[in-house]
Amino acid sequence: MPDREPKIVGFCCEKHGIDSVDLAARSGRQYDSSIRLVRVPCTGRVDGTHLLKALEEGADAVFVLGCLEKNCYYDTGSIEGRKRVAYVKSMLSEVGIEPERVEMFNASSSMSWKFSEIASNMVKVAARLGPIGSRGGGR
Amino acid sequence: MIIAERKPLGEIAMMVAPHEKVTVIGCRSCVAICLAGGEKEVDTLVSAMKLKSMNEGRTQYFDGFVLERQCEKEWVKEVEDKILAADVVLSMSCSLGAQTIGDLYPEKIVVPGLNTAMFGVPEEQGVWSEKCLGCGDCIIHTTGGICPIARCAKSMLNGPCGGSSNGHCEVNLEIECAWYAIYERLKLQDRLDLMDTVRPPKEWSTSHSGGRRVIVREDAKLTPHQIRGKEASL
Numbered sequence: 275m276p277d278r279e280p281k282i283v284g285f286c287c288e289k290h291g292i293d294s295v296d297l298a299a300r301s302g303r304q305y306d307s308s309i310r311l312v313r314v315p316c317t318g319r320v321d322g323t324h325l326l327k328a329l330e331e332g333a334d335a336v337f338v339l340g341c342l343e344k345n346c347y348y349d350t351g352s353i354e355g356r357k358r359v360a361y362v363k364s365m366l367s368e369v370g371i372e373p374e375r376v377e378m379f380n381a382s383s384s385m386s387w388k389f390s391e392i393a394s395n396m397v398k399v400a401a402r403l404g405p406i407g408s409r410g411g412g413r
Numbered sequence: 414m415i416i417a418e419r420k421p422l423g424e425i426a427m428m429v430a431p432h433e434k435v436t437v438i439g440c441r442s443c444v445a446i447c448l449a450g451g452e453k454e455v456d457t458l459v460s461a462m463k464l465k466s467m468n469e470g471r472t473q474y475f476d477g478f479v480l481e482r483q484c485e486k487e488w489v490k491e492v493e494d495k496i497l498a499a500d501v502v503l504s505m506s507c508s509l510g511a512q513t514i515g516d517l518y519p520e521k522i523v524v525p526g527l528n529t530a531m532f533g534v535p536e537e538q539g540v541w542s543e544k545c546l547g548c549g550d551c552i553i554h555t556t557g558g559i560c561p562i563a564r565c566a567k568s569m570l571n572g573p574c575g576g577s578s579n580g581h582c583e584v585n586l587e588i589e590c591a592w593y594a595i596y597e598r599l600k601l602q603d604r605l606d607l608m609d610t611v612r613p614p615k616e617w618s619t620s621h622s623g624g625r626r627v628i629v630r631e632d633a634k635l636t637p638h639q640i641r642g643k644e645a646s647l
Contacts, residue, residue: 323453326460330467365457368422369465407467 280400282309283328284337284392287317287355289347291339293383301386305393308400316340316348317355317378322362325376334400337377337392345382352380372403414443414534415507416541417450417527419458426465428524429501434474435462436499437526438492438514440483440506447541449527450505452479458505458526483510489517496521532563549619549626555607557598562615564591570612 286292292313298305314320317340328336338359340352356378363373377396381388403409419425429435437459445451459477466473478495480488483506489496496502496514501522504511507529515523531543546563553560562568566584573592576583580593599605617623635643 321453321457323456323460326457326464330460330463362457365422365461366464369426369461369468371464371468406464407470 278405280306280308280334280397281332282306282335282337282393282396282400283333284309284311284339284396285314285317285320285324286311286338287340287347287351288313288315290341290345290381290383291317294339294381294385295389297383297386298389303386303390305390306397308397309393316346316351318348318351318353320355320358322358322365325359325362326365329371329375329406332405334403334405335375335377335396337379337396339379339381339389339392342380342382371406374399375403375406414446414532415509415529416447416531416533416543417444417507417529418447419449419454419505420526420528422458422461422465425458425503425524425526426462429462429473429503432500432522433472434498434500435476435503436492436495436501437462437475437477437503437505438483438496438510439477439479440481440510441479442482442484444506444510444527445479446535447533448539450507455479455505458503480506480510483507484513486513486517489514493518547620548615548617549623550616552612555610555612556595557602557604557607559591559595559598561591561595564589564594568615570615572608 286295292311295311317338320338325336325338338355340355341347343352343356346352359376359378362376366373366376379388379392437455439445439450439452439455441451448454455477459475462473462475466475476495478492480492482488483504496518499521501524502514503524503526504514505526507527508525509529511523511525514521532545532547533541533543536542543563545560546568548562561570566582566588567574569592573590577590577593580590582588582590596605596608599607
């Protein structure tokens with residue numbers, strides 16, 4: 275199979291999630307160009323359909339980044355996000371797809387190092403798993 | 414309302430596996446409220462099934478639609494072209510919706526995406542519980558508004574069995590004893606005398622035990638003249 279750059283989509287809440295990304299950038303931390311960020315008002319807005327659709331449209335891995343659960347700007351948005359990610363993971367397992375393609379992360383706006391860590395982990399996961407179907411899944 | 418839950422995706426995949434074009438049809442009524450077959454659930458199921466096909470390297474087409482009420486012929490006919498174009502219809506409705514499609518288009522294969530579970534109510538977000546069995550002869554006016562037929566594991570009619578313990582049922586300690594609940598409710602309403610009323614053995618012929626039930630309201634039925642007029646106006 276020819277080398278292909280992984281495709282990763284990250285849904286970031288526009289409060290602590292995106293702030294942590296901004297701070298990482300301002301601190302000179304770089305992240306892989308294969309990551310595409312989608313800004314959402316709150317991780318509670320992210321639905322299972324969004325995550326599955328991203329995979330369906332060609333993403334190798336998807337993550338959700340929200341506020342810390344005990345410090346969520348909208349109180350329970352991060353908890354909602356976590357529950358939906360867990361549900362999607364269970365659906366992926368049921369259809370024979372690696373659940374680690376979808377992950378939930380939390381950060382506060384001051385955790386600039388966190389986003390670099392998330393990005394590098396997700397790139398590793400996407401590179402290891404490759405595109406969906408590339409490993410003859412379910413056969 | 415009717416409470417249903419999605420079948421395991423593996424079971425759904427097996428049912429649709431022999432077919433190439435799959436039309437998934439949900440319903441905006443009861444099964445949308447119980448988060449089993451509404452808009453979001455149809456979307457996620459279609460996505461998950463597409464991903465499964467991608468992962469297995471096979472070509473299978475999934476398309477999803479949601480009807481206002483899948484158990485009514487008029488609504489089903491709105492997606493007639495989608496049904497006729499499909500190799501198989503995956504109904505994300507209760508069994509009534511699936512059977513309505515099947516009866517309207519008997520040449521089409523219709524498979525159930527949901528398990529129809531019960532007549533129940535939402536207790537809290539994400540929790541539904543059974544409260545009616547559809548026995549066809551309601552007696553809750555004598556039991557404080559609580560149905561012992563559906564809510565007692567043994568459908569006891571005259572008080573609790575010996576398995577009632579601290580207000581809970583021996584079948585499952587998570588379930589409250591229906592007769593304990595009835596007693597407490599009647600006590601609250603100052604109608605405990607109803608506990609002493611002896612209820613005779615139940616007439617079960619009005620339930621499913623009496624065979625398939627059909628209700629007819631002659632005043633609501635269309636006359637042949639009205640039917641001809643309706644057909645002419647289409």
